Amino acid sequence: MKKLLFAFLFLSLSAYSFTLNNGAGAAFKKDVIKVNVAAHTCTNIGVTNSELLSIAEEAVNLFWNRVATSKLEMIGGSIVTVASDFQTGQVCTGSTSNCSPTPALVVSSDILISCNTNAANYSGSNEVLGVTVPNNISGAEIKGALVLVNDQAGNSFENKPHAAKVSIIAHEIGHALGLGHSPFREALMYAQFVEGRDRLARDDMNGITWLYPEEEPDLGICGSVDLDGHGQGSPLSMLSGLLIGFVLIVYGRKLLPRF
Numbered sequence: 647m648k649k650l651l652f653a654f655l656f657l658s659l660s661a662y663s664f665t666l667n668n669g670a671g672a673a674f675k676k677d678v679i680k681v682n683v684a685a686h687t688c689t690n691i692g693v694t695n696s697e698l699l700s701i702a703e704e705a706v707n708l709f710w711n712r713v714a715t716s717k718l719e720m721i722g723g724s725i726v727t728v729a730s731d732f733q734t735g736q737v738c739t740g741s742t743s744n745c746s747p748t749p750a751l752v753v754s755s756d757i758l759i760s761c762n763t764n765a766a767n768y769s770g771s772n773e774v775l776g777v778t779v780p781n782n783i784s785g786a787e788i789k790g791a792l793v794l795v796n797d798q799a800g801n802s803f804e805n806k807p808h809a810a811k812v813s814i815i816a817h818e819i820g821h822a823l824g825l826g827h828s829p830f831r832e833a834l835m836y837a838q839f840v841e842g843r844d845r846l847a848r849d850d851m852n853g854i855t856w857l858y859p860e861e862e863p864d865l866g867i868c869g870s871v872d873l874d875g876h877g878q879g880s881p882l883s884m885l886s887g888l889l890i891g892f893v894l895i896v897y898g899r900k901l902l903p904r905f
């Protein structure tokens with residue numbers, strides 16, 4: 647029995663290795679999440695704003711909208727005019743590892759992608775492709791998140807092929823949705839860019855399902871069980887269910903081989 651318990655714990659730990667990027671386990675609570683793009687001109691990333699918006703649409707359709715166990719539904723939004731701080735400002739006061747969101751860059755709703763030239767956002771490195779902060783969180787609800795694409799001269803985003811740009815934006819959108827990095831190299835949410843990535847890995851799907859679980863489908867194929875004959879379950883029917891479960895557990899234990 648101990649061996650069985652150990653194996654179960656090990657499986658649990660190895661199956662859920664995704665991380666979250668905020669202590670509250672926060673997620674968007676709205677049914678459809680939009681991805682908007684800031685209207686200012688990006689000078690160094692090699693794509694226009696409307697191309698960036700269509701890259702974002704490809705990213706959500708190729709990656710995040712495809713998880714059968716998640717209710718997540720994302721759509722491309724629009725090109726929106728925002729303050730110049732989004733182009734030149736620093737997203738966090740203090741370090742990005744201990745971020746206090748800069749008020750001027752707080753996103754009021756949904757996800758905003760903005761190219762940005764402030765070196766402090768990328769630890770002064772042109773190797774950092776972008777940075778994302780869900781910077782409008784209320785309790786366990788993300789209300790708005792900001793994706794900054796590194797628009798400094800000599801950035802590493804500009805010369806990447808189109809498919810790579812799609813997967814990079816998809817990775818940043820994963821952060822906007824509340825996910826942190828995955829330890830698995832095959833995962834989209836792995837901390838480093840990997841060439842040729844065109845789908846989510848199991849760990850990404852586990853993470854997004856944990857944050858945005860699919861509601862139980864009602865396909866009308868299987869009739870639901872009503873223990874007390876009054877439609878929805880009542881405390882009494884729940885008690886009956888618990889009692890039956892308890893009896894089954896006690897009975898089942900007698901049948902289990904002991905280790």
Ligand SMILES: [Zn+2]
Pocket residue numbers: 817821827836837
């Ligand atoms: Zn990342």
